[in-house]
Amino acid sequence: MRIAVQSGAFDLGAEANAFAAGLSGAGAIVTFAGVVRDLPGGGLEAMEIEHYPGMTEAAITAIAEEAQRRWDLVDVLVIHRHGRLAPGAPIMMVATAAAHRLAAFEAAEYLMDYLKSRAPFWKKEITATGADWVAAKADDEAALDRW
Template sequence: MRIVVQEDRFDIGAETAAFAAGRTDMGAIVTFTGIVREIAESPLEAMVIEHYPGMTEKALTEIAQEASRRWALGDVLVIHRFGRLAPGETIMMIATAAPHRADAFAAAEFLMDYLKSRAPFWKKEITATGDGWVAAKDEDEAALDRWQA
């Protein structure tokens, strides 16, 4: 399991290749990459992501461990950036490895729903018309609710 919170850009291909290298015991690797996207209301200049060092890594590790308890996973990778990111930049990546694809897909979805709704990151959108903190969305909360056991 590898959890990384960093300001620097990362290479999706290199991270995926490293995660998959030598995997003869796993039948599936699922990856998801999040990208900073434009917003319709006003052109996005940047998104600023803040976090509390130490607390964030601990929370991400705990949710990755929870995913590993729920599904038969061989490995988990979570990379999440912070700082000022422009539209089109990579914001995060999840990778899950499992003997079978169903577990790899389910765990990746679970992790993504958690990151979107509960991970301790604070996001501010910088636009031509002003700055504003990103609020939780009902659809993100609903997605997370389906995992409540």
């Protein structure tokens, strides 16, 4: 298992290849990458992501360990960036490996839902007219109910 909270960009292909290299017992690998989405109609200059070092990594590690137990995963990778990110920039990546595809897909969705709603990150949208903190969305909270 690898958890990385970092300011620097990552290469999705290189990370996926490194994750897959040498896996034993995996019949399925699922990867997901999220990017900074522009505002409807455009206008987002940047997304500023803040976190508490140490606390964020511990929280993500705990949920990744839970995913490993629930779905009997071979391995897990979570990368999440912080700092100032432009629209289109990669913001996060989840990779899961399991013996079977259903477990890999479900575990990846579980991790993504958790990262969206419960991981201790604070996001601010910056436009030419100012900055606003991103509020929690009911749909994101509801997604956690299925787990």
